[in-house]
Amino acid sequence: MSMLVRRSDTTEFRKRFRWIGLFMVLCFVGLIVRLFSLQILDGEEYRAIARENIIRRITLATTRGQILDRNGKVLARSRPSHNLYVVPKRLEMGATCVPEVEEAGKAPKRTCWTKLVGFLGIGEDERARLEQRLNDIRASDGPRKDQQILLKEDISRDVMANLKTHEAEMPGVAVVSVPVRFYPNEEIGAHLLGYMAEVDAEKLAALQSSGYIEGDRIGITGIERAWESYLRGTRGWEKVLVDARGRRRSGGDEIIEEPRKVDPIPGRDLRLTIDIDLVKAMDAAFRGELAGGVVAVDVRTGRILGMYSKPGFDPNALSGGSGKQVIRDAFRRLYLDPLKSALDKTVSGAYPPGSTFKPITALAALEKGMIDARQFTQCRGGLAFGKRTFRCTHVHGATDLHKAIAESCNVYFYRLAAEFGVGMDVIAEMGQKFGLGSRTGLGVNAEAAGRMPTRAWMTLRNKGQFRLGFGLNAAIGQGATTVTVLQLALAYAALANGGTLFQPQIVGAVETSAGTVVQEFSPRVRRQIDVRPENFALVQKALFAGVNETTGTAWRARLAGVEMAGKTGTAQVSHHVVRGQEAEKVWYFSREHAWFAGYSPMRAPEIAVVALVEHGGAGGKHAAPIAFEVVKAYQDLKVARQNGKRGATAKDNKGQGADPPAGGSP
Amino acid sequence: MTRNESRIRDLFDWPLFICVVLISVLGVINLYSATSVYTGARAELYISQIYWLFLGGIVGGVLIAVDYRHLERAAYFLYTFGVFTLALVFVLARDVRGSARWIEFGAFRFQPSEFTKLFLVIALAKYLHDDPRNEGRSLKELLIPAALTLVPGLLILKQPDLGTASIHFIVFLIIAALTKVRWKSVAVFVGTVAAVAPVVWTYILLPYQRQRVTTFLNPEADLLKGGWHAHHSRVAIGNGGLVGLGYLKGTQNQFNFLPDQYTDFPFPVFAEEWGLAGCIVLISLYLFLCVWGIRVASQARDRFGCVLAVGCSSILFCHAIINMGMTSGVLPVVGVTLPLFSYGGSSVLTMLTCAALIINVSMRRFSSVADRL
Structure with a gap:
């Protein structure tokens, strides 16, 4: 011990x-003061920040409502589209690759990429293309290589299942499922149902207040658009816990304050009044014709039983799911089509009605008391009026009102205008009473108004000069007179039921996804037409004769077992020949529109059908057969459904599912 | 012999020992929470920490058994050895996050700068022990202690490790404060520092170190880069409130907003779970540890023991105050561990050695007893 220093x-x-000790005490006291300030004085603030850090509000997607036909068949529903996303930079991170080292992009992506290609089962071409794209992104600067990019849309369910099982071996690969709209009947009913598309930036600005966000899909045409607010549903949200890297964590019941979750409200299902099988029959009936439209309405209710426009399009291609390229191609086809497949020809196109308009002219004359139905006039194949000769189809000889309608004599109607004072205004007034020349208010697709030209309108149009010849044209539904197929169908329904003009209806009921009816729409009468019953009877009889008498214009088209009254029409068109247009096209576009308008059966009519074949030629030959076939299909379907129903009720008394036919009076 | 044993029991510094044990226990409990976020090897760190504590206990026991005055002779040798290992770092060490601080012996690695501060304290103690004075010192007379500090200090700054380097300087300043320095000299010193500081700022500090300091001065400016640690550790502390969220329930910790929560940021974890109440308990323990060390110094039997105890207390004090200060946002973020709370073998061994040396000085305060032991 002694060797140790002992100073x-x-x-x-x-x-x-003492000073050093005091210094230390002061430092620690200062620290406590600081902690007091953080934990007590600003505690609330920091607690709020800490909560904000971990609580995130995520939106819960809703499902769009289905569109069903009157019998509950699905016309439009949502299906999942499985989209494959990859993070270019992470994709190569197999067991052997370090991305930073292999940035040059030569050797990498052996393990994962080849595996992925194997699962996708894509060909060499596509593989090379995708590889090129990925390499380009990987070689580029900026954040894109760290972000998920869409590699392939709508992969099949099997491929997806395969990818999910091997997810762990393929970092940077993810399958995200998004709902897309699916139309099982493809082209059938496409115009009526419409299609969906991603909401564009312009619309988004206006729609943001209604809860739309970027990437949302919205109905663009048809029912998808008109009933968007019903179909769409409401998004929900949920507060979830996330960690610093944004990964979801479970639990949090005691951390997250109420309300924790708002469930999404699924969109409403729409039950339409149409019968998709009838629409399919319309499609079948249109075989051999290029373009046109058919509408079938219930005479007793104004409900639309079927609507069809040709040429159609596949709304599946437009509504996404199969990739942007498919959508672009589909749009190009749609809008470059010379036959205007984008146009719903039943409501958006206005055409001269031709002879199908004659019953209206006849009623106008009868109501004003200007003619006597029994009075005969001579048809010599034409009528010279002023400097022109107004032609008839052929020489009808002595013709009264009945024959004039049944055999479609133009001269008779020319005379009404030229000699009996049945002027344009009288005709237009009657047309308007039947709803012609004004929008029906269907609400689906952009409706054309059509036109019932009056004398004043014609004068304005022709620089103050009115010629009486205009009136002659108007009497036979030519000239400036135009209507839509739907207008004419409703007018003929009114002719058939004795003067009740209905508001057309396409949606019969709004239902929850469980099938409970939320809202039902009863028939709405638009107007009671004040035409005397005996005058209706006269015209109805003539319409019946037009089909059922050998001389009637539709005689050749009639089908066995189909009781029908109706009127053919062959409406001339004025085609402006574009220089250099091919002769074939000129011929086609100069051809008359073929019409047939009618109803069935004669007594107690149920269905009114109007068929238009654009540039089809003669109505009796091209349009009438379509209408007959549609009515035949309607009858067959009705019988089949009644039998099926009776069978079901007889068996177990559980007659559910199928609705009664429209306005179904037992 | 039995007499001696009972003497040891009487003279042993129980308050200090118990205080160290309490802090260690709290530290392990807190480490368990801090690593509960992880899965795999890192979740087991608290167990390794217990091993380190036991190893540190054994080392401390040995150090307590040997009279501290034996260190006096080894002082300059230890100091030289420390500086040598620091130099070795530049040759051998691998970069960890942009700075080279570690030396590896096979699977074993250690951080020389953790030990050099102890060797510095011993060297300074030796120097001041050999240079007793009663009149005031001039700066010139502090030149050698200053040089002793600057050599390891600058080497560590070069690693770069701003935190540990500044601990060397602060420990030196506290020990210098122990001596009688002329007021004039103090004034000259402060003036020099004020003149040199801008030069150090511009030419010696690295950009990331400068950024940390600027971030400290304006914490909200760059939340995602330099401010991330500081911001989230402040939020965690504030989130604790008066009594805390409860053990294992701190959200900032559990949801991974505190990076390095088991090395440099265990305090926010503790503060979030135990609140101001827990913090006051913990700070009181650290305060007791440091002030008790000064008390021991004041009773030491010789100048060597006196400076040794003050130096060791200063090391503990610096670590505690810098770490808690940086996590609560009153000091810039530098890599300084919290004694016995941060995970790490080097850190645990250093801290326990400091405590052991203080106990050693305390036990041998009465010369007669010391001689007999």
Whole structure:
């Protein structure tokens, strides 16, 4: 011990210990003051920040409502589209690759990429293309290589299942499922149903207040658009816990304050009044014709039983799911089509009605008491009026009103205008009473108004000069007179039911996804047409004769077992020949529109059908057979459904599902 | 012999020992929470920490058994050895996050700068022990202690490790404060520092170190880069409130917003779970540890023991105050561990050695007893 130093002269330090100790105490007290400020004074603020850090509000997707036909068959529903995303930079991170080292992009992506290609089962071409794209992104600067990019849309369910099982071996690969709209009947009913598309930036600005966000899909045409607010549903949200890297964490019941979740409200299902099988029959009936439209309405309710426009399009291609390229191609086809497949020809196109308009002219004359129905006039194949000769189809000889309608004599109607004072205004007034020349208010697709030209309108149009010849044209539904197929169908329904003009209806009921009816729409009468019953009877009889007498214009088209009354029409068109247009096209576009408008059966009519074949030629030959076939299909379907129903009720008394036919009086 | 044993029991510094044990226990409990976020090897760190504590206990026991005055002779040798290992770092060490601080012996690695501060304290103690004075010192007379500090200090700054380097300087300043320095000299010193500081700022500090300091001065400016640690550790502390969220329930910790929560940021974990109440308990323990060390110094039998105890207390004090200060946002973020709370073998061994040396000085305060032991 003695070898250790033994100096203990610590006097130099003596006074300092206290100061050093005090310094330390002050430092620690300062720290406590700081903690007091953080934890007590600003505690609430920091607690709020800490909560914000971990609680995130995520939106819960809703499902769009289905569109069903009157019998509950699905016309439009949502299906999942499985999209394959990859993070270019992470994709190569197999067991052997370090991405930073192999940035040059030569050797990498052996393990994972080849595996992925194997699962996808894509060909060499596509593989090379995708590889090129990925390499380009990987070689580029900027954040893109770290972000998920869409590699392939709508992969099949099997491929997806395979990818999910091997997810762990393929970092950077993810399958995200998004709902897309699916139309099982493809082209059938496409115009009526419409299609969906991603909401564009312009619309988004206006729609943001209604809860639309970027990437949302919205109905663009048809019912999808008109009933968007019903179909769409409401998004929900949920507060979830996430960690610093944004990964979801479970639990949090005691951390997250109420309300924690708002469930999404699924969109409403729409039950339409149409019978998709009838629409399919319309499509079948249109075989051999290029373009046109058919509308079938219930005479007793104004409900639309079927609507069809040709040429159609596949709304599946437009509504996405199969990739942007497919959508672009589909749009190009749609808008470059010379036959205007984008146009709903049943409501958006206005055409001269031709002879189908004659019953209206006849009623106008009868109501004004200007003619006697029994009075005969001579048809010699034409009528010289002014400097022109107005032609008839052939020489009808002595013609009264009945024959004039049944055999479609133009001269008779020319005379009404030229000699009996049935002027344009009288005709237009009657047309308007039947709803012609004004929008029906269907609400689906952009409706054309059509036109019932008056004398004043014609004068304005022709620089102050009115010629009586205009009136002659108007009497036979030519000239400036135009109607839509739907207008004419409703007018003929009114002719058939004795003067009740209905508001057309396409949606019969709004239902929840569980099938409970939320809202039901009863028939709405637009107007009671004040035409005397005996005058209706006269015209109805003539329309019946037009089909059922050997001399009637539709006689050749009639089908066994189909009791029908109706009127053919062959409406001339004025085609402006574009220089250099091919002869074939000129011939086609100069051809008359073929019409047939009618109803069935004669007594107690149920269905009114109007068929238009654009540039089809003679109405009796091209349009009438379509209408007959549609009515035949309607009858067959009705019988089949009644039998099926009776069978079901007889068996177990559980007659559910199928609705009664429209306005179904037992 | 039995007499001696009972003497040891009487003279042993129980308050200090118990205080160290309490902090260690709290530290392990807190480490368990801090690593509960992880899965795999890192979740087991608290067990390794217990091993390190036991190893540190054994080392401390040995150090307590040997009279501290034996260190006096080894002082300059230890100091030289420390500086040598620091120099070795530049040759051998691998970069960890942009700075080279570690030396590896096979599977074993250690951080020389953790030990050099102890060797510095011993060297300074030796120097001041050999240079007793009663009149005030001039700066010139502190030149050698200053040089002793600057050599390891600058080497560590070069690693770069701003935190540990500044601990060397602060420990030196506290020990210098122990001596009688002329007021004039103090004034000259402060003036020099004020003149040199801008030069150090511009030419010696690295950009990331400068950024940390600027971030500290304006914490909200760059939340995602330099401010991330500081911001989230402040939020965690604030989130604790008065009594805390409860053990294992701190959200900032559990949801991974505290990076390095088991090395440099265990305090926010503790503060979030135990609140101001827990913090006051913990700070009181650290305060007791440091002030008790100064008390021991004041009772030391010789100048060597006196400076040794003050130096060791200063090391503990610096670590505690810098770490808690940086996590609570009153000091810039530098890599300084919290004694016995941060995970790490080097850190645990250093801290326990400091405590052991203080106990050693305390036990041998009465010369007669010391001689007999």
